[in-house]
Structure formats: C-alpha cells, structure tokens
Amino acid sequence: MLRRAVSAFCYAAARAIPALRQRNIALPQLPFLRASLIPGLNSDYQSVTLSWPFSSFRPRDYSLPNPSWSPQMLRLYNYYNNLCEQDGEGGKKEIGPWIRLPSYNRTVKYATGGQCLSKVLQAKARLFTRNIEEEGAAFEYAMFLNTEEKAAVCVFQAGPLLEGPVGNLHGGAIATIIDTVTGALSIYLGGLVVTANLNVNYRSPIPLGSVVLVHAALEKMEDRKIYISCQVTSSDGSKLHTEATALFVKVNVGHLFER
Numbered sequence: 446m447l448r449r450a451v452s453a454f455c456y457a458a459a460r461a462i463p464a465l466r467q468r469n470i471a472l473p474q475l476p477f478l479r480a481s482l483i484p485g486l487n488s489d490y491q492s493v494t495l496s497w498p499f500s501s502f503r504p505r506d507y508s509l510p511n512p513s514w515s516p517q518m519l520r521l522y523n524y525y526n527n528l529c530e531q532d533g534e535g536g537k538k539e540i541g542p543w544i545r546l547p548s549y550n551r552t553v554k555y556a557t558g559g560q561c562l563s564k565v566l567q568a569k570a571r572l573f574t575r576n577i578e579e580e581g582a583a584f585e586y587a588m589f590l591n592t593e594e595k596a597a598v599c600v601f602q603a604g605p606l607l608e609g610p611v612g613n614l615h616g617g618a619i620a621t622i623i624d625t626v627t628g629a630l631s632i633y634l635g636g637l638v639v640t641a642n643l644n645v646n647y648r649s650p651i652p653l654g655s656v657v658l659v660h661a662a663l664e665k666m667e668d669r670k671i672y673i674s675c676q677v678t679s680s681d682g683s684k685l686h687t688e689a690t691a692l693f694v695k696v697n698v699g700h701l702f703e704r
C-alpha cells in the first residue's frame with residue numbers, strides 16, 4: 446500500500462509541478478527532487494530545486510549561516526556561495542556550474558513535499574546529520590556541487606558533540622560526513638542510490654571546532670554503480686585528514702520499503 450501511495454504522490458507531483466512552474470507561482474524551495482526520481486518529469490527539471498506548492502510553511506534550511514559559524518566557516522561558505530552566481534550579460538546574475546544544496550532535517554517531508562507521506566512514514570524520523578537543533582553542537586555544514594566537473598565540496602565545522610579521541614572528531618562522524626557528501630553527489634548524478642561500500646583511511650586527527658573541506662568527485666559510473674572518491678583536508682588544503690572511496694548503487698523506491 447505504501448508503495449502505491451509513493452507512486453501516486455510521484456505521479457501527482459510529475460503532473461502538478463510543471464504546471465505550477467509555468468504559472469510562475471512563487472513557492473518555498475524544496476531540495477533535490479530530481480527528474481530521475483519522478484517518472485514523467487521533463488529532463489528540463491533535472492537539478493532544479495522545486496517547491497512545495499500547497500503550504501506557506503518554510504522548513505529550516507540548515508545549510509545557511511548561523512551565529513555558531515566561525516569566521517573561517519563563514520569565509521569558506523561565502524567563497525563557494527559566490528561561485529554559485531556568475532555575472533552574465535549586462536551584469537545580470539546567472540546560474541553557473543556551482544549549486545549550493547539546501548539541507549533539511551526531514552528527507553521525506555521537505556525533500557519531496559510529502560506532508561502527507563511524512564505522517565505515514567515514521568513521523569519522528571530525522572536526517573542523522575541534522576537531528577541536533579542546537580546550533581554549532583554537532584554537524585555544521587554546507588554542500589556545493591560542481592555540475593560540470595561532477596564534484597562536490599562541503600564546508601564542515603565539527604561541533605563538540607562529535608568527540609571521539611579527546612579533543613578530536615569521532616571516526617564515525619568523519620565517515621558520516623563523507624557518506625553524506627559522496628551520497629549527495631551520487632544522488633545528483635544517479636537519482637535514488639544507497640551506499641554499498643565505504644572505505645575510509647584516517648590520516649590525521651581533526652580537532653573539534655575546526656573547519657575542514659570535504660572534496661568528493663565522480664570516478665566512474667557503470668550501470669547502476671557510481672564510484673566516488675573523497676578527501677577531507679584542512680581548510681587551506683595543505684593537510685590531508687582523511688581519504689575515502691565510496692560505491693553507491695542505484696535502487697528504485699520499492700527497494701527502500703522491502704522488509
């Protein structure tokens with residue numbers, strides 16, 4: 446039944462969204478609803494952020510700056526955010542190869558606009574990296590995609606609740622942010638995917654409170670498989686903290702509900 450509800454929602458969205466966009470209705474933004482996730486949606490909608498048309502409620506975008514961000518975090522955010530807009534003809538701002546990914550704490554509810562679905566599907570569920578409301582306490586990050594280079598950069602500030610070895614970031618938290626960034630890039634490239642394999646080599650500790658860069662890049666795509674490489678470096682790129690490779694496998698929606 447659940448699968449039918451998901452299909453019905455996708456079908457309705459595929460029909461409604463282009464019509465709403467045509468009418469130029471100003472809507473709150475929703476992230477990463479991709480053509481490949483919605484059967485029938487025109488490829489023009491690939492990588493376009495869509496909006497939830499039936500509510501004026503604006504979910505919190507966790508990837509926007511907040512007072513807990515250090516000056517260094519803010520500087521790096523501004524640097525990549527500025528790359529997302531390019532000067533076009535007549536000084537008009539144009540969308541370049543870089544995209545900032547908004548980030549919400551309820552994937553089903555805010556990413557797909559599934560207000561109803563979110564009641565059916567585990568109402569208490571929250572995205573692992575966004576489930577602590579206190580600003581600066583855990584994962585503070587913003588992700589940027591380079592659509593031409595098929596790469597991603599994440600500016601990441603590690604909060605005190607992510608401690609592993611005294612004063613340093615927990616290895617599981619490092620793997621989590623790597624999975625998140627490589628996963629986001631894979632979702633952009635392939636639609637619905639799951640992590641099949643993640644190999645992590647920890648080269649040097651990451652001090653709590655520091656700001657690091659997580660770089661991810663597509664290595665190759667083979668049928669359903671997407672291979673991504675990843676490095677976590679100091680904010681100036683001079684120090685390598687962690688290296689990883691990840692394999693994501695494309696799945697259909699039904700796969701997520703197989704029990």
Ligand SMILES: CCCCCCCCCCCCCCCC(=O)SCCNC(=O)CCNC(=O)[C@H](O)C(C)(C)COP(=O)(O)OP(=O)(O)OC[C@H]1O[C@@H](n2cnc3c(N)ncnc32)[C@H](O)[C@@H]1OP(=O)(O)O
Pocket residue numbers: 476477478479492546624625626628629630632633638639640641642668669670692694696
């Ligand atoms: C615009 C965009 C915005 C995006 C904005 C997003 C924002 C938000 C970001 C949040 C991003 C969070 C990202 C978290 C992502 C998870 O953390 S997912 C959770 C953890 N992962 C899982 O639970 C997956 C569990 N595993 C499975 O479901 C199944 O084993 C799999 C991986 C789907 C594979 O099963 P299957 O569908 O039966 O496929 P199968 O035939 O076994 O394998 C397919 C191919 O993959 C290979 N393979 C499978 N597993 C492996 C393996 N472990 N090693 C090597 N090869 C393998 C097979 O050998 C096969 O290769 P070929 O024979 O085709 O050459």
